[in-house]
């Protein structure tokens with residue numbers, strides 16, 4: 001069954017002087033889903049979030065949340081946000097901040113529960129300004145979720161977190177989704193999108209380049225990687241039909257190609273002593289690079 005739409009952007013254009021930050025961007029938010037918006041620096045991810053939150057208005061096109069303008073109070077009360085620029089009063093304690101944010105919502109969590117979900121229960125009596133960058137990020141997450149919102153916007157939530165803190169935030173996001181909250185997440189970390197998202201939208205130059213499940217995005221530019229121990233000349237192999245790239249790492253040859261079978265036959269024919277053969281599928285990272293590089297080539 002198709003998931004219920006919670007709103008989104010329709011053909012939104014947003015310019016800042018000569019910069020076209022969004023160039024006809026369309027995206028839909030769906031209930032019960034983690035949507036990851038992926039893109040390089042300046043792709044338009046934060047601008048898209050600003051339109052969805054009503055913090056900035058489109059030049060043309062439409063933004064809608066829960067059937068309303070994103071600026072309508074009834075829409076804003078169903079949303080939680082963790083933005084890159086937080087603007088949080090520095091001298092308040094974590095408890096005060098969560099308590100204050102809870103007061104904006106009709107049916108918020110208990111302060112202690114929100115703190116526990118965000119992993120900041122041990123920090124409740126500390127002043128925000130005295131926390132580390134990673135601890136502040138987790139407090140921002142607590143503020144995003146404490147109102148029990150239906151939809152949470154997380155703009156690069158794990159930037160600056162160490163591996164443990166990132167993993168624990170991933171667990172908290174999964175728990176949130178299990179409890180019925182929908183999430184829009186922007187990230188530069190492909191493994192984050194792969195680990196959390198049901199659906200990915202790749203944005204570049206303010207437009208959608210690709211959309212699908214992590215697996216669909218990866219398979220759009222599916223490639224295989226062959227690794228083997230071989231003394232074959234890397235430049236000769238790189239020139240074979242069907243080989244996209246060949247590099248040497250010490251004794252190991254690494255080849256990227258679309259269809260590995262023909263290349264494997266040719267490798268085995270050319271080198272009797274070839275050993276340590278491995279063939280693997282490339283992942284989301286390569287797919288993302290291939291998509292954004294193709295686009296750059298087309299637009300330059």
Ligand SMILES: Nc1ncnc2c1ncn2[C@@H]1O[C@H](COP(=O)(O)OP(=O)(O)OP(=O)(O)O)[C@@H](O)[C@H]1O
Nearest residue numbers: 016019020021039040041042043044045046047048
């Ligand atoms: N307030 C603003 N004034 C002028 N230009 C802006 C403003 N906000 C964004 N831009 C420009 O719009 C484009 C998109 O920026 P945006 O912040 O949406 O990108 P992003 O994908 O979120 O990037 P990052 O990953 O670096 O956060 C960039 O070229 C940026 O310089």
